[in-house]
Amino acid sequence: MSGKTSKLLMFVRGSIILTISNLLIKATNFFLLPLYTSYLSPDQLGVSDSIVSLMSIVTPLLVVAFDSAFGAFYYEEDNDLYKKKIFNTTFFFLFGMSFFTIIPILFSNQISYLMFGSQEYAAAIKISMLSVVFNMWLLPASLTIRMQNRMTVFSLISFSSSLIMILMNIYFVTVLKLGYFSLILSNMLINAIQLVLFGSAARIPLRTSLFDKPLFKKMIKYALPMLPMVLSSWTLSVSDRYILLFCSGEYEVGIYGVAARFLNVLTVITSAIYTAFSSFAFSVNKENNAKDQYIYVLDAVHIVLLSITVFVSAFIKEILYVMVDKSYYEASILIAPLLLGQICYAANTIMGYGFAFKKKSAYFLIPSGVGAGMNIILNIIFIPKYGALAAVLTTFAGYFIMMLITYFLSKK
Numbered sequence: 001m002s003g004k005t006s007k008l009l010m011f012v013r014g015s016i017i018l019t020i021s022n023l024l025i026k027a028t029n030f031f032l033l034p035l036y037t038s039y040l041s042p043d044q045l046g047v048s049d050s051i052v053s054l055m056s057i058v059t060p061l062l063v064v065a066f067d068s069a070f071g072a073f074y075y076e077e078d079n080d081l082y083k084k085k086i087f088n089t090t091f092f093f094l095f096g097m098s099f100f101t102i103i104p105i106l107f108s109n110q111i112s113y114l115m116f117g118s119q120e121y122a123a124a125i126k127i128s129m130l131s132v133v134f135n136m137w138l139l140p141a142s143l144t145i146r147m148q149n150r151m152t153v154f155s156l157i158s159f160s161s162s163l164i165m166i167l168m169n170i171y172f173v174t175v176l177k178l179g180y181f182s183l184i185l186s187n188m189l190i191n192a193i194q195l196v197l198f199g200s201a202a203r204i205p206l207r208t209s210l211f212d213k214p215l216f217k218k219m220i221k222y223a224l225p226m227l228p229m230v231l232s233s234w235t236l237s238v239s240d241r242y243i244l245l246f247c248s249g250e251y252e253v254g255i256y257g258v259a260a261r262f263l264n265v266l267t268v269i270t271s272a273i274y275t276a277f278s279s280f281a282f283s284v285n286k287e288n289n290a291k292d293q294y295i296y297v298l299d300a301v302h303i304v305l306l307s308i309t310v311f312v313s314a315f316i317k318e319i320l321y322v323m324v325d326k327s328y329y330e331a332s333i334l335i336a337p338l339l340l341g342q343i344c345y346a347a348n349t350i351m352g353y354g355f356a357f358k359k360k361s362a363y364f365l366i367p368s369g370v371g372a373g374m375n376i377i378l379n380i381i382f383i384p385k386y387g388a389l390a391a392v393l394t395t396f397a398g399y400f401i402m403m404l405i406t407y408f409l410s411k412k
Contacts, residue, residue, distance in 0.1 A: 033261060037325040039173045040180065042254030047124075048180040049257040050115060050245055052187070053238045055128045058104060059135060060234060062097045065226035065361075066090055067139055069219040072356050074147045075282050083144070087202070088210035089219065091140040098136045101129040115245065124184050131184075134191035141202035142194075149280075150201075157197045165190040225362040232368035236398045239372075240379050240391035247384045256388045258324060259334035262312065266305055266342045270349075281353050298350050305346060309339040337392040344399035351403075354410035363409055371402030 040048070070090050074083070104111060108122040108129075115121070145154045165186050172182035244252045277297065284290050312319070313336040320332050348367065355363040375398035382390035 033258070033323050034325070035170065036173065037258065037323075037328050039177070040182075040254075042258075042327055043250040044180040044254070045257050046245070046250030046253030047116065047121060048183050049253055049260075050241060050250070051121065051124050051128050051180075051184055053241050054104075054111075054115075054125065055132055055187075056238055057231075057234050058101065058129070059132050060230040061227075062100055062132070062136060063094060063139065064097065064220070065223040065230055066093060066219065067143060068226055068356070068361070069223040070140070070143045071147065071282060072222055072359065072361075073215070073219055074143075084204055084207075084210050085212040085215055087140050087144055087204045088207060089212050089216050090143070091137075091206060092208065092211050093216065093220075094136045094139060098133045101133050105129050115242075116250070121180075124181050127181075127188050128184055131188035131191050134188065134195050138191065138195040138198045141198035141204070144202045144204060145198065153201050157194065157201060161190050161194045161197060164193060222359060222361050226364050229361075229364035229368040232365065232372035235372035236368070236375050236395060236402070239376060240383065240395060243379045243383050244388060244391055248387050252388050255328060255331050256334065256391060258328045259331040259338055259388070259392065262316075262335045263338055263342055266308060266339060266346075269301070269304055269308070270342065270346050277350065277353075282357075294350065294353070298347065301346055301350065302343070305343045309336070309343060312336075312339060331388075334388055334392045337396040341392075341396040341399040344396070344403040348399065348403040348406045351406050351410045354412075366409060367402040367405035370405055371398040374398055374401060 036045070070086060074086055076082070105126050108125040109119045111125055112119050112121040142154070145157075168186035168189060169182055172178045172186060176182070178185065241253050241256060244256060281294070284293055287293075316335050317329075317332050320329055324331070352364060352367075355361060375394050378394040378397065379391060382394065
């Protein structure tokens with residue numbers, strides 16, 4: 001078997017392993033949706049999703065796209081000492097950045113009041129910041145396992161920890177009846193568990209002497225131009241929930257949140273592909289037939305995701321009647337645009353590797369910036385009048401524009 005074929009097969013095998021793992025996790029979590037919607041009102045779900053969305057902006061701000069720099073530089077040298085330097089340089093940088101979570105923790109009362117008009121949710125905001133800290137600390141270990149293509153280990157840890165989180169969710173929601181606090185608390189606890197599991201599996205010693213300043217300068221130079229892109233991506237995926245929160249209240253955010261959970265149908269596939277694709281893409285990008293291999297991947301992704309989207313969209317009302325409480329039925333019109341937006345995002349992600357190969361990280365900002373800017377403007381104009389429906393349509397439009405721009409730029 002040739003080296004080129006071997007790498008492609010390793011990518012396919014890794015994707016299949018992760019897909020099976022994700023399928024078991026997402027399917028279990030998805031079929032618990034009736035339980036969640038029975039015990040949590042749209043308002044409670046809206047509060048929970050709004051706080052989780054806050055985590056989704058704090059984390060990338062503090063990570064500063066160093067996870068992308070990790071992947072871009074991991075294969076620069078093929079020796080054990082260099083890999084240890086990559087790991088330790090990344091870990092100690094993220095360890096230092098994690099202390100900035102003290103700021104939102106100290107001002108949790110004010111943040112709660114700004115978001116919900118009450119200080120009632122300050123404790124949940126503090127817990128969510130601890131979750132961010134644990135997530136940042138585990139990132140170098142999980143990235144190392146991915147780049148080593150140890151997808152079986154990665155999927156086993158992901159599956160076991162997700163199963164524990166699901167059990168926690170059931171216990172917190174149904175027995176302790178913690179309401180909106182349930183999902184936030186379980187998320188924090190599972191990040192702590194993953195920190196231990198991924199750290200043990202990576203088996204790389206932590207030594208400040210392995211923090212490489214010249215390497216850090218190269219990585220931060222690559223990462224910093226990507227930070228605006230990360231913020232733009234957050235704007236596209238999450239900001240509409242905050243505009244909904246301020247214009248329409250927690251109820252609309254809850255309805256939107258149920259629709260967004262149907263994206264799990266696609267993320268079972270896409271998250272597996274993204275995880276496995278990094279090591280594959282960087283390891284083959286200098287080969288003569290690299291473009292052909294990327295085309296095979298992109299074509300396969302489109303066929304699978306479009307097939308799932310058509311099926312789900314055709315039977316969405318019937319699925320909702322079975323899966324959720326009747327108070328969430330109006331989410332049916334929101335799901336198809338969200339699924340289509342994710343297909344555009346998947347294509348954008350794979351095509352965007354052209355920028356990473358050439359270390360032209362600044363180019364990531366152009367498509368994401370244009371898409372996010374258009375998304376914000378359309379949200380401000382249409383959400384006050386049309387609510388969640390406007391939010392999902394503008395999100396799809398933003399991802400579509402982003403995909404087109406990435407396509408034309410990455411061809412260069």
